[in-house]
Amino acid sequence: MAREYIDMNTPVIEMRNIVKKFGDFTANDNINLTVHKGEIHAILGENGAGKSTLMNQLYGLLKPTSGQILVNGKAIEMNNPRDAIAAGIGMVHQHFMLIQPFTVTENIVLGTEPTKGPALDMVTARKNVEELSRRYGLAIDPDAKIEDISVGMQQRVEILKALYRGADILILDEPTSSLTPQEIEELIEIMRSLTKDGKSIIIITHKLKEIKAAADFCTIIRQGKYIDTVDVEKVSENQLASMMVGRSVTFTVDKPKQEPGEVVLDVEDLHCNDYRGVEIVKGLDLQVRRGEIVGIAGIDGNGQTELVEVITGLRKGTSGRILVNGADVFNKLPRFGFDHGVSSIPADRQKHGLILDFSVEDNLILQNYEEQPYSKNHLFNREAIFAHATQSIQNYDIRPQNSERRTAGTLSGGNQQKVIIAREVQNDKDLLIAVNPTRGLDVGAIEYVHKYIVEQRNKGKAVLLVSFELDEIMSLSDKIDVVFDGRIVASIPGEEATENQLGLLMAGGKVNG
Amino acid sequence: MDNKKSVLAIISETRIIHILLSIILGFVVGAFFLLIMGLDVGAAYGRLITSVTSVKGISYVIVYSIPYIMTGLSVAFSFRTGIFNIGAEGQFVLGSMAAACVGILFGSLPSVILIPLCFIAAMLAGALWGAIVGILKNKWGINEVLSMIMFNWIAFYLSNFIAGIPAIHSDGTAEATKNISDNASTLLSKELIADLGLCPTANWGILVALVMMLIAWLIIDKTTLGYRLKAVGANKSAAEYGGINVNRSILTALALSGAMAGLGGALQLMGMGSRISVFSSQEGYGFAGIVVALMGCSNPFGVFFAGIFYGALIYGGSKLNLVGAPTQLINVIVGTVVLFIAISVIFERLKYVQIKKKPKAAAVQSGKEGAEQ
Numbered sequence: 001m002a003r004e005y006i007d008m009n010t011p012v013i014e015m016r017n018i019v020k021k022f023g024d025f026t027a028n029d030n031i032n033l034t035v036h037k038g039e040i041h042a043i044l045g046e047n048g049a050g051k052s053t054l055m056n057q058l059y060g061l062l063k064p065t066s067g068q069i070l071v072n073g074k075a076i077e078m079n080n081p082r083d084a085i086a087a088g089i090g091m092v093h094q095h096f097m098l099i100q101p102f103t104v105t106e107n108i109v110l111g112t113e114p115t116k117g118p119a120l121d122m123v124t125a126r127k128n129v130e131e132l133s134r135r136y137g138l139a140i141d142p143d144a145k146i147e148d149i150s151v152g153m154q155q156r157v158e159i160l161k162a163l164y165r166g167a168d169i170l171i172l173d174e175p176t177s178s179l180t181p182q183e184i185e186e187l188i189e190i191m192r193s194l195t196k197d198g199k200s201i202i203i204i205t206h207k208l209k210e211i212k213a214a215a216d217f218c219t220i221i222r223q224g225k226y227i228d229t230v231d232v233e234k235v236s237e238n239q240l241a242s243m244m245v246g247r248s249v250t251f252t253v254d255k256p257k258q259e260p261g262e263v264v265l266d267v268e269d270l271h272c273n274d275y276r277g278v279e280i281v282k283g284l285d286l287q288v289r290r291g292e293i294v295g296i297a298g299i300d301g302n303g304q305t306e307l308v309e310v311i312t313g314l315r316k317g318t319s320g321r322i323l324v325n326g327a328d329v330f331n332k333l334p335r336f337g338f339d340h341g342v343s344s345i346p347a348d349r350q351k352h353g354l355i356l357d358f359s360v361e362d363n364l365i366l367q368n369y370e371e372q373p374y375s376k377n378h379l380f381n382r383e384a385i386f387a388h389a390t391q392s393i394q395n396y397d398i399r400p401q402n403s404e405r406r407t408a409g410t411l412s413g414g415n416q417q418k419v420i421i422a423r424e425v426q427n428d429k430d431l432l433i434a435v436n437p438t439r440g441l442d443v444g445a446i447e448y449v450h451k452y453i454v455e456q457r458n459k460g461k462a463v464l465l466v467s468f469e470l471d472e473i474m475s476l477s478d479k480i481d482v483v484f485d486g487r488i489v490a491s492i493p494g495e496e497a498t499e500n501q502l503g504l505l506m507a508g509g510k511v512n513g
Numbered sequence: 514m515d516n517k518k519s520v521l522a523i524i525s526e527t528r529i530i531h532i533l534l535s536i537i538l539g540f541v542v543g544a545f546f547l548l549i550m551g552l553d554v555g556a557a558y559g560r561l562i563t564s565v566t567s568v569k570g571i572s573y574v575i576v577y578s579i580p581y582i583m584t585g586l587s588v589a590f591s592f593r594t595g596i597f598n599i600g601a602e603g604q605f606v607l608g609s610m611a612a613a614c615v616g617i618l619f620g621s622l623p624s625v626i627l628i629p630l631c632f633i634a635a636m637l638a639g640a641l642w643g644a645i646v647g648i649l650k651n652k653w654g655i656n657e658v659l660s661m662i663m664f665n666w667i668a669f670y671l672s673n674f675i676a677g678i679p680a681i682h683s684d685g686t687a688e689a690t691k692n693i694s695d696n697a698s699t700l701l702s703k704e705l706i707a708d709l710g711l712c713p714t715a716n717w718g719i720l721v722a723l724v725m726m727l728i729a730w731l732i733i734d735k736t737t738l739g740y741r742l743k744a745v746g747a748n749k750s751a752a753e754y755g756g757i758n759v760n761r762s763i764l765t766a767l768a769l770s771g772a773m774a775g776l777g778g779a780l781q782l783m784g785m786g787s788r789i790s791v792f793s794s795q796e797g798y799g800f801a802g803i804v805v806a807l808m809g810c811s812n813p814f815g816v817f818f819a820g821i822f823y824g825a826l827i828y829g830g831s832k833l834n835l836v837g838a839p840t841q842l843i844n845v846i847v848g849t850v851v852l853f854i855a856i857s858v859i860f861e862r863l864k865y866v867q868i869k870k871k872p873k874a875a876a877v878q879s880g881k882e883g884a885e886q
Contacts, residue, residue, distance in 0.1 A: 314754060335756035352754040357747040362740070366755035370737050378737045 005038035005195050006216060011073070012037050012169055012200045013058065018067035020053055027053040028064075031226045033219055035169070040191055040201045042215035042232070044208075044244050046442040047414040048399075050224040051204045052094065055171050058202075059091040060084040071169075090167025092158045094174040094204075094413075094440065095350075100147040104140050105129045108161045132160055136190050148275040150300050151348065159187075170194070173204045174440055181470050181503065183300075188214045206244065206442035208237040209471075220244055245444050253450050253475050256458065260478065261290030263323075264341070264430050264462035265311070270320035270330075272303075272310050279318070280306050282486035286464075288431065293453065293463040295477030295494070297470060299506050303486040304466045305347060308435050311464075312344050313337045314352070325430055338367055343424040347435035347466075349413070353420040356409030360398070361389035363408045364423050396422040397448060414445035421452055432456050435466045450476060470499055484508050528857075529815075532808055535853035536822075543846040547838060557838040564832040565825045572711040575719050578824025579784065580605070582722040583777025584802025585809055585816040585823075586729050587639075587770045592811040593733050594766035595746020600661030601774040602799025603668030604642045606792075608635035608775025609782045610672045612697070613690050613789050616782070617681055620694025627696045631779050632721075639775015642668060643767035651760040657767070665795065673791050688791040699783045716784030722817070725773060730813040732769070742766045774799060804847060807854050823847075 013035040020028040027050045035041045045051045056062045058069060060078035068075055071087045078084050084091070098107050105126045114124040129142050138156040146154060155175065162170055176184045191201050191214055205211060211218050211232060218235075220227040220243045227243055242248050267286040274280040281303040288294045298304050309315035311322055313334035322330040327340040346352035354363050365374050365385055373384035389404040398411070398418045408416060417437070424432065434453060438446040453476060457463050467473050473480055477494040482505040490505045504510075544554045565574050584601045591598030598604075612631040619627060646664060649655040675681055676690045683689050699716040700706075706715050733739045744752040745762040753759045777798065782789065805823050809816030830843030 312754070333756070333758065334754060335758070338756045346754060348750075351748070351750045353751065355744055355748040355751045358744065366744070366751070369740050375737050379735055380737065380740070 007037040010037045014070040015058060016068040018054060018057060019065045020057060020062060021065045027224050029224045031221065035200050035202060037200055038195045038198055039217060040195055040203065040215045042211040042218040043202060043204045044206060044211060044218050044240060045221035046244060046444055047412045049221045051221055052173060055173060055204055059089060059171060085165060088168035090162035090165055091171040092162050092173060092175055096154050096158050098146045098154060098157060101145060103143055103145055104157050105142040107146060107157055108164050132164060136163060169200045171202045175203060176207060176210055208240050211240065212237055222246055241443055253454055255454050258291050260292035261460065263287050263289050264325060265464060266323040268321040270317055272306050272315060272317040274306055280486050284487055286481060286488060288462040288464050290462050291457060291460045292478040293457045293465055293476050295473035295480045296466040296483050297473045297480055297502050297506055298483035300468060302483050304483050308433055308466055311433065312342060341430040343427045343429035344433035345420055345424055345435060345437045349416050349420055354408045354416055357407055359405045360408055360419055361385050361404045363419055364389050364392055366423060367427060392422040414441045417441060421449060425452055425456060431462045433464045436468060438472060470502060482506055531857035532854060535850050535857060538853050539846040539850035542849040543842055546845055552838050556836045557833060560832060560836045561829040565829045568710050569712055572715045573828045574821065574825045576712060576714050576716060577828045578821045579718045579722050580777045580781040580798045581801050581805050581823045582817055582820030583780060584774050584799050585805030585820045586725055586813060587774035588802040588806035589809060589811040589816045590729050590773060591770040592806060594742040596766055597658055598770045599658055600643065600646060600664050601802045602795055603665035604639035604771040604774035605778040605798045606668045606672050607642050608639040609778030609789060610675055611635045611638035612779035612782050613693055614681060616693030616697035617691045620696060622696060624696045631697050631783060632776060635775045635779030636772040639771040640768040643771025644764055647764040647767040651763060669792055669795055676789055676791050690789045692788045697783055714785050718780035718784040721780055726813045726817045804851050807851060
């Protein structure tokens with residue numbers, strides 16, 4: 001346990017009576033936070049509870065309306081992140097602050113590049129980065145461009161970036177939202193070894209399991225208000241959840257037994273390459289039937305992302321066959337697949353799922369804008385589009401209400417996801433593909449998302465669920481297919497799977513019997 | 514989220530107040546230069562205003578503004594669909610030449626057929642010139658801004674080449690094409706011009722510009738086509754995911770934008786010039802279109818008024834030498850206006866910084882001990 005390293009006498013961070021107002025809206029209402037040296041302190045709250053706002057003030061991105069921030073007992077006025085970095089604070093944001101066309105190395109050293117005379121010394125930079133990545137066990141490809149690497153690797157780059165700047169106090173905003181279970185364990189190990197070195201870590205999260213596994217203390221915030229700071233050892237996950245949401249939360253999904261029907265998605269001997277042109281899906285076979293949820297379990301980078309991209313028409317495969325309701329959608333445009341019954345909740349909701357500069361109502365008709373009643377003879381019917389949005393906002397609990405004409409970019413992550421789900425579920429297609437559908441969402445929102453996915457299954461749709469959350473795969477799937485090295489290596493009925501067995505298979509091991 | 518916005522997106526969000534402020538500042542800077550030269554600011558700006566406020570002056574302004582409105586619409590349309598059509602210049606030139614060829618070669622056709630034919634030829638030429646750039650972008654990923662700048666020069670020399678073809682070239686000694694047939698002219702009748710006291714080149718091209726303004730607005734704001742084009746402009750990946758054919762949309766946007774610039778060339782020829790000279794330098798209608806689109810906030814209605822304003826500056830400016838002020842003053846004013854519009858984003862930022870600085874005093878007010886459990 002990390003507990004033994006905590007120096008209770010030295011609060012490294014004290015935030016006193018922090019109030020932050022945006023116009024009439026109070027995002028932080030009198031919040032207190034004390035973090036000691038060597039402590040892992042979790043900040044727990046729902047989406048929009050004000051966790052990120054609080055941390056942005058600590059990192060100098062926002063200024064408190066009132067209140068005081070002390071670092072190592074000294075009141076400090078944070079005017080910008082430079083002040084925070086100078087005070088030894090580092091932050092890894094939930095939405096990555098990376099320059100897409102730059103390489104991993106270039107991003108990590110940005111602002112503190114090693115130089116040789118007037119020239120950049122990228123050789124040294126690359127060496128430093130490799131060393132750092134080895135030391136903390138965060139695997140990266142130092143020469144890959146950010147735009148080409150997976151979300152998981154981007155996250156690792158972000159963490160390395162903060163470490164590279166030698167921060168003593170690390171703020172991690174949803175650091176595990178895109179990591180695999182193994183990577184999360186590794187990260188927890190890293191956090192522990194960092195606290196052993198006398199560093200302190202603040203982790204913003206809504207994953208109760210990780211708080212239980214990693215954090216020493218936890219401060220709970222609900223709707224901008226300070227609720228409590230608790231000793232993590234002394235509370236249960238359920239207690240944490242109800243403090244966060246303000247009501248009791250059910251973790252189990254109600255899923256009636258039902259016999260799957262005929263095959264909707266049939267993938268046969270599929271091959272495709274990744275962004276480097278290296279084969280990543282290597283002869284994959286997969287079937288999803290009506291009325292069942294097939295979960296794909298696997299470590300990021302084993303071809304599951306590319307598999308979905310090929311099925312949805314965003315990536316060209318090299319060979320194979322993909323039948324949806326009997327129609328071959330292999331290497332067809334996305335529209336063809338959509339017309340033949342494919343709908344999907346994409347992995348990257350801001351890149352593929354939404355047009356952030358478009359209004360919510362316009363995003364809700366992304367595939368249907370040419371259909372009645374939204375348009376007729378190529379002319380829009382604004383009332384119908386607005387009415388559709390109003391109804392979707394109501395049925396799918398998208399917040400804030402009356403956000404029909406707000407741009408999608410102004411919604412919180414969870415509500416952006418609800419917009420996508422509202423659209424894809426209402427498309428009413430035979431096949432629903434969901435990729436990490438609850439990434440970055442809080443328990444309340446996860447409950448909704450899971451409910452909608454199971455509802456689709458109950459209505460007789462075929463559901464393909466790709467997720468790095470083993471819990472999610474295990475609680476939702478009727479059948480779990482484990483993907484390793486571009487192939488399905490095992491297929492297990494959902495109720496029989498255990499975490500150990502799956503973990504072993506995902507790592508390429510064999511299970512006896 | 515803000516850092517994901519393109520520069521174009523920021524520009525198209527520029528608010529009217531910024532535009533007006535920029536225009537005022539442009540005139541202030543212009544006055545400053547007049548003072549340096551020891552000229553009377555009141556006399557110069559007075560002349561500018563009187564020359565565009567008479568009936569004749571107004572008719573001149575309208576006639577002058579037609580090409581600027583058209584290229585402005587063309588560029589604004591491209592802005593709204595996420596492309597920067599810096600190639601309006603070349604599209605304008607070729608549209609003009611296409612109309613000239615039709616107007617010369619089929620001059621015997623009656624006006625009701627010939628004029629629409631000239632319009633169509635010009636729009637096709639402009640659309641083609643835009644579409645080729647789109648094809649280069651889609652097929653080989655060639656940056657559209659670079660290829661459009663080069664295509665402007667290709668259009669320039671192509672126009673000069675066509676002007677030299679015997680069937681097109683003037684019979685006289687002029688380094689220009691033949692005059693287009695009177696049947697292709699959009700000039701108002703001589704009697705009407707005389708009766709109303711209009712300028713000699715008064716033509717009804719402005720009506721076409723008005724119609725194009727409405728069409729551009731309809732496409733952008735009211736149609737599924739506009740939705741598609743804007744979606745591709747705002748987020749290519751999401752548009753593709755949503756089943757929109759991205760390459761085709763880029764091609765369509767460029768072709769439509771090109772068609773508007775091309776039509777502008779035809780209107781200029783058929784209402785003003787009636788023939789095309791062999792160019793020695795680019796005329797700059799397309800580049801002025803960028804200015805007009807900026808001043809019009811990339812909104813078709815805004816562009817219409819910005820085009821009129823630009824036309825007024827150009828025409829009024831040409832009269833400045835009557836009071837001893839250099840006509841180049843207009844270029845100074847226009848340049849300054851554009852500069853201020855371009856940096857108007859900074860006004861917003863400055864405002865933001867001030868808001869952020871406010872709670873300084875409040876930060877120390879509280880001294881209560883933080884909650885410790």
